[in-house]
Structure formats: C-alpha cells, structure tokens
Amino acid sequence: MNIRKYREADWSQVWRMIEPVFRAGETYAFSPEITEREAHTIWVESPQETYVATGPDQRVLGTYYIKPNQPALGAHVCNCGYIVAKRARGRGVASKMCEHSQQQAVNLGFRAMQYNLVVSTNEGAIRLWKRLGFHVAGTLPNAFCSSSAGYVDALVMYKELEVR
C-alpha cells in the first residue's frame, strides 16, 4: 500500500468511497443529503492537505485529510478525518493512514491531534484510535444524531505528538 497526496484525478474514486459514509449518517456529522460539490469543499479544499492510500493496482483504498483544529492559538493542534473503502476495511489501511497522518502532522509543525466527534457507536474506530495512542479526553452526551440510533454520545479523542 502506498500513501500519497491527493490529486484532482482521484476525486471520482474518493467521492465514490466517501459518499456512502456521509449518506449513512452514522459516523460523520455532515448532512446525509450532502452534495458532491459540498463534499469536495469539505474533504479537499478546506483541509490543509488530503491524502489517498492506494493498492498495487493504483486504486484508491482510503483517504484522509489534515487541518488545524482551531485558529491561531489553537492551530498547533490538528484534526484529521479518515475513510476506507468498504471492500478494503479490516486490512490495516486506516491504521497505516493514521500513522502516516501523525508523521505528516509533525512534519507540518503540529504538536497534537484531536478528533472532535468520534461517535460512541463506532466501536471499531474507537478501538483503533486507542490502539494508536489516542485517549478519550471527554464524552459529549447525546452530541451526535445518528441516522439509525438517534442521539448518541460522542467522544473527543486526543494525542500529543512526539515533536523532535
């Protein structure tokens, strides 16, 4: 697996991968009715950088973005979002992207990484982020309105990075 910077030619594959995740309304707060244009802004234009993980055949298996979580005095903490194609899950793609993003974060000068709204029902993701060194900074009661489960808790997860 290779992880490289997103190129505009990747968009159709990236959109095909992220669209069902947003439509499902289970893991990200974006509207399930989000348009392709809005998704492009959110995933590609607003973040500082966007990356894709590709397989041996160059097909896109996963994607993540990185951006400052807050302006100015909070801008040393970054935020990332990760999505893996359904067919490629459970093979370590997200683990590799998370490790890559932590290294990129350090390269970009960030000192910590924060996930703002990890949905409590997303147990696999919580397990994964914990395994990769994140801790639960707090639980926000009923902060996420899940399409299937209604109001559920969301976690703020945080990791200080090894800054050289």
Ligand SMILES: CC(C)(COP(=O)(O)OP(=O)(O)OC[C@H]1O[C@@H](n2cnc3c(N)ncnc32)[C@H](O)[C@@H]1OP(=O)(O)O)[C@@H](O)C(=O)NCCC(=O)NCCS
């Ligand atoms: C959450 C998500 C990003 C995880 O992606 P993934 O690529 O399946 O994650 P990984 O493969 O790295 O890890 C998942 C599991 O596979 C296991 N795994 C890792 N490498 C593996 C390998 N080579 N072979 C088999 N299993 C492996 C991991 O140990 C982990 O097991 P666990 O669930 O028992 O902890 C993906 O399910 C997804 O895109 N979900 C929808 C969007 C989402 O929820 N994003 C995160 C928001 S916080």
